[in-house]
Each structure stands twice: as structure tokens, then as C-alpha cells.
Amino acid sequence: MRDTGTSRPRRGRVLIAAAAVSTVVAGMLAVTMNANASLPSTPSGWSLVWSDDFTGAANTLPSSSNWIIDTGTQYPGGPANWGTGEIQTYTNSTSNLRQDGNGNLVITPIRSSSGQWTSARIETVRSNFKPPPGGELRIEGRIQMPNITGAGAAGYWPAFWALGSPYRGQYWNWPAIGEFDIMENVNGINSVWAVLHCGVNPGGPCNETTGIGASRACPGSSCQSAFHTYRFEWDTNPQQLRWYVDGQLYHTVSQAQVGEPHWTNMTSHAGYFILLNVAMGGAFPNAVPGGQTPTAATVSGVPMLVDYVAVYQTSGGSTPTTPPPTTGSPTTPPPSGGRDAYSVIQAESFNAQSGVQTETCSEGGLNVSHVANGDWVRFDNVNFGSSPPVDFVARVASGAAGGVSGLVQVRLDSPTGQVLGSFALANTGGWQSWRSIPGNVSGVTGTRTVYLTFSSGQPADFVNVNWFQFRR
Secondary structure (H helix, E strand, O other): OOOOOOOOOOOHHHHHHHHHHOOOOOOOOOOOOOOOOOOOOOOOOOEEEEEEOOOOOOOEOOOOOOEEEEOEOOOOOOOHHHHOOOOOEEOOOOOOEEEOOOOOEEEOOEEOOOOOEEEOEEEEOOOOEOOOOOOEEEEEEEEEOOOOOHHHHOOEEEEEEEEEHHHOOOOOOOOOOOEEEEEEOOOOOOOEEEEEEOOOOOEOOOOEOOOEEEEEOOOOOOOOOOOEEEEEEEEEOOEEEEEEEOOEEEEEEEHHHHOOOHHHHHHOOOOEEEEEEEEEOOHHHHHOOOOOOOOOOOOOOOOEEEEEEEEEEOOOOOOOOOOOOOOOOOOOOOOOOOEEOOOOEEHHHOOEEEOOEEEEOOOOOEEEEEEOOOOEEEEEEEEOOOOOOOEEEEEEEEOOOOOOOEEEEEEEOOOOOOEEEEEEEOOOOEEEEEEEEEEEEOOOOOEEEEEEEEEOOOOOOOEEEEEEEEEO
């Protein structure tokens, strides 16, 4: 969908052509809240590797084990307005984001009495979705777009998409890391867009900032009035990407079409994370009417409904590991025999530290606290084995004041040694409001001394850490 690292006009030529052949009917405000279905049976020949059926209680947020809730108008240190000119502020309020108790996730854009828009955006904790060597990956979701058309839909921009994992913590390496837009729609047009972003910006093999895209009307019922199943497949034999709606193939991109080094740049890293959101305004919806959206006629409060999201793969490699548990009791520093990099390492079990404290953790045991710029914790004899990790995940929380953020970094052998990986963090909602956040890591094997170091442009505390773990 976006997060480009630069503001960019969105698919103007594709949209204008679609607008010319689309009939935009009057606003349809009825919302189907009970059209949920359980997760379907795993398709023949595929294995289920991850899913969320959103079966939580009514008015609860989605599982924090599965999803990170993005808030504000940008990633810390990333492009403003999420890189696309969208005008809403994302929140973690159940007014904008909730499970409905009937098996649906509900994302609702709302305009306040002062004219300010809020909405919601979530992304998977997992960032290593990719096919095994010689196999295929399938990302699928059953979704009803906001059920609004015509003038009342101006500015609505629902999306189901995936970004390359190196984007996390960097935010300026788009589009080389790859972006798969599985379902996009704007302004209530009865059409679904499928787009690949890759290469360089502007221009390149994916014609940025437009991308390589295709669109079509939803089969049977309109995109807005009913649930439809949107599917993306990444096939490694042959090297090909495919997009479907309700099982009907309508867009294909091949390795030969993209070329090198761009195909390798977007397929050789650790994998992708999945996003769901409803933006308001921005370059893509503005391109259709040739003016700013939303407008005074835009109707507030029409949600996108998500029945399920599932990820499958075919044989050809091992199934990616699942995230570690979100709770755990404290451990003491291990004996000289070492630590397993692929087991949960409790942050308070450090062998040495500078500047940090520990405190009682709401998830059990202790956590490292009062962490600020220049602090570090050291973990001796961490054994990575003979195969390098693809990423790491840390359980972190922050009650930092607005404008205060920083980097959590993994380094080797010294507090100023090689940076193995990192991610950025700002306020998560409180010092005991925990999130599992992954970050990519560069290759490392054998037994090493690992440091968590902390870097911020402000002197204030910005993070607590409960545990971390490397993943293959």
C-alpha cells in the first residue's frame, strides 16, 4: 500500500483509467456485521503457518501476540503522514479498532466535531513470511471494504498488504525491500487494486511511484456490499507473484519482468510483515477526482470488516518458527556453558549492565527498566549455532513522553561493536504496556557476547525490556 520513505503520487494513471469505466453509485451505509465465517479448511497441498480469526470478545483489541498497533502519523524517524499524504491519525482506541464479538475485526475511520480524522492500522508481529526454497507462500484475507460509495466515500482508502521486513527500523529503504498490495481500494469504487512496488523511486522496473498494478470489479456482489476473499501467492518455481479475488486470478508479475538485482533485493531478505488499515485522503484517493479528499460530503464512521487473515505455504522448506511466549519468569545468568540464542532470554538475566534498573513486571518476574540513551545490558556466551538467525523479537514497553523515541540495538562483542539488528520504539501506551517487536539481523553464527544497546536523541527514559529471542 505504501510507507514509501518518500511522499509519492499514488497510481494516478491506473486510477484515472479505472474511474472512467467505473460506475460510482450512491452511498450505501448498511454494514454487514454478522457475515463472519470461521477460518476455512486448509487448501489441499498447503500447510497453515499463521492465522488470526479475530474471535476475541466484543470491543477488545486484536491479539498483541499477533499484531502491533501503529499509532500517530508516522513511524519514529520515518516519513510524515506515513509517506503518502494521508491525513488521519492512527490510534489504539476501540472506537477505531476492535473485535466485534462475532468473529470480525472492525477498523473504523472517524471524523471529530473539529474535522480531524482518526482511524487504525495494524501489522503482524511476525516479519518473516516468505516461501520455503522451491515452495510457495499464500497470504489470504476475507474482507468487506467500507460499505460506502459515491460522494460520501471520498478519501476512504482501505488496504490489506505486506512490506519487506528490512523496512522496520529503517523507513527509508522503500521500494527496494518490496511491497505487495493484496487489496487496495479508494473512494468507494467497485474495484480492487493489486500492485507490486520494487526497485528504485522514481522509475525503475516497477514504474515508481505507480508500481506494477492491475484492477478489476469484485465478482458477484460489489466490493463494498459484501465480503470477498483476497489472495496473494509468491511462487519460487517459477519465480512469480499472483493476485486473486474470490479465487479468480487477475494480476501476475514474473522475475523476468522485474529483473535483477531488483527481484533478489525484494525476495532474499528475511521475509514480509502483513498490514491492515483504513487511511483517509492521500495521493491515491486524491488522484481520482483530481482534488483533495476527504471532502465535506465524506461520511464518517463506515468500517472495514476483516473476517480472517491466514498464511499458508507448500512443502519445500521448514515452517517458520512461531513467536515466543509473551510471559516468563525471571532467570539468573546461565552457567559458563552458555545461552541458546533461540530460546527466550530474560532481559534481567544480564551478565553486566550500564545505567539500567530492574522492576516487577506485569507479565511475571522482572523487567529491565529506566532505560535511556547510552545504556546497555550484556549477555555472555550466546550460542547461535551453525545457522544464522533471520530476525529477533523483543518484548518491550514505553511510557515515554510525546516526541521521545529511540532505537533498541543488538550489538556483538562490545557496546560499540557491530550492530547486528535494531528497531525503533516510541510510547506504547505505558511502561507496562508490552509489545513484541521484531527486527532483522545480519548473519552471525557461533558463540558470541551480545549487547542490547539503547540510542535516543533525548535524555529521557524511553523503553523497558522484558525479554528477547533470536529466530531462524
